[in-house]
Amino acid sequence: MDLTILLFLVQDGITNGAIYALLGFALVLVFAVTRIIFIPQGEFVAYGALTYAMLQGGHVPGTAYLLPIFAFVALLFDLYAERSRITGAFLLRQGIEKIVVPLALLFAAREMAGVSTVSSLILTVAIVAALGPHLYRIAFQPLADRSVLVLLIAAVGTHLALTGLGLVFFGAEGQKADALTDFSIDLGPLPVSGQNIAVYVATVLLIAGLYWFFERTVQGKALRATAVNRLGARLVGIRTKGTGKIALALAAGIGAVSGVLLAPMTTIYYDTGFVIGLKGFVAAIIAGLASYPLTAAAAIAVGLIESFSSFFASDYKEVIVFTLLIPVLLVRSFASKHTDEED
């Protein structure tokens, strides 16, 4: 192995690691706010990548149709839950959120498919991010006060349902998008593509954006308060129901961005997201599902280990990556004080 190969492997590892970091953030975020171990995060990545690839190719993606359906079901849930106190203002807000916006996005997708890379990108993130809150309303809000285990089971169910819907809406064959840009720069022997740079920039921007959101905005502070103490947050007037939806919108948005970044680099299938999501999960677990900077560092480490093991022992690559969890969990279980589940 010479220096060039080493550099290539490091670059490959950091690029993949950056994507895993984004997924890890979303998992930490959702867990902190809602206590859901969010298995379906990978599906958002696949949906994002496939939506983007289809929009770019001039097709209307299935997610554009899925969104109004999800929104309508969520609307029925809300109407039933609030049936005794429906007001005009409530109906108006629900109508805009669950009928007008989804249909507007569907219309935009039909009109703007294949127009430009930028419009495809924005539409993809908008459509997939909008799926998040409705998904929360349908699958998780009715269970919001249940134990972590119940929420985990709901998450697994959601994952299976979304994978199935992905097959229906995107078909069984994989998709690959065109690169955001053909730009490429040589750093010594190492060509760095515009796509690689886009991945790094997006990751850094998202970290900065999340920091700003959690430190500087009321919404972000409400999310943090809910994460720290759900009951306390409700006592000081924070609508904890709303925070779950925001968390899932953010997670879905981050997933969509990761998908858009991945789509030009590899072939994405309707069921690819799960394994990619699991690697983000490894990073999030190493960081104890709590710390964002630690998640980022762990994700880069996972990317590097994956890249080097694919060079030295490609047979055992997945084994090596997932086996990492065992020593980490061992150390964590010895280091931390044991507390029982809440029930």
Place this chain on the structure above:
Amino acid sequence: MKFKFSLMAAACVAALAMSNSGVKAEDGVLTVGATLSTTGPAAALGIPEKNALTLVPTEIGGLKVKLIVLDDAGDPTQATTNAKRLINDDKVDVILGSSTTPPTIAVSAVAFDAKVPHFGLGPMPVTPGKERYTVIMPQPVPLMAAGIFDHMKKNGVKTVGMIGFSDSWGDLWLGQFKAAADKYGLKLVADERYARADTSVTGQVLKLVAAKPDAVLVAASGTGAALPQSTLRERGYKGPIYQTHGAVSQDFIRIAGKAAEGVIMASGPDMLPEGQPDSALTKAPGLALVQAYEPKFGPRNQFAGHPWDAFEVLKRVVPVALKKAKPGTPEFREAIADALVIEKDIAASQGVYNFTATDRYGVDERARIMLTVKDGKFELIK
């Protein structure tokens, strides 16, 4: 409460009675059951197979064809349940499926026990002594591998680097290579693995390129085969790249783009019936398939050929079997099993079948063509 319980019990008994009565075989109807993997990881195979089943003849030898298609999601347990249901409840005369090797083996076992003729749509090893009821539509891997190794030998390839799926498909090809390497004077200099869901194969490709092989063989399937193809070209590998028949599809060209140019692939003949000489027996059935398939379901693929060919075989064997017995009877099923080895040179889109008591694939070199990609289109290598 008591009333509710007795009501439920009554409903259960009624349901049981209905399911037990089963379906009585109708006169003049050939019942064909199929279990396909139309969902799950093998959906890319199962969906085109299901599509092709909408195009097959509705009448064979004066019999109306009744088709029942079930989904097994690629799961051998589900395939077993489906096969039992088709045989016991629907009383099928023949059974098709499944799409990949493990569920096909499962269906074959059920079919052998029930003595029902079975057309496997995934390649599978046949246990000696249990051949009688199963024939297999897809080409056996050694036949396709021989085409690739032969092409390598003719073009002076001495060293080969392999990159394959880390699953049974990759293992199968590695086994083929090791078994045939001496015969063709080939040497394996690198053996790398990857998974379909991998976001990058840079590490593996760097190692391949560093080993400087004369040619690279990619043992993968579907669009997943495109990733090493494009990464190899990106990393400056100039030698020939070989792909297995698992990779031959329009989607492969779509995903690999320019990197697909010049690839050498073994393929079933139904991918390019237009390019075949008029004398080829596979030309007419192949053309009929693509002309029926493409307007309705989009680009052709190899998987649609397998159920289509099962019906090409049925068209030949059912009239022979009808002389002996009526459909829906065990005698008829025995007669079909007999007719499978009596009929010779059964022309189909994927090959010319000559089943014998022990060769249940029944195909020869006519079931293989070699393809390359030029200007984004498949072209025959003569």
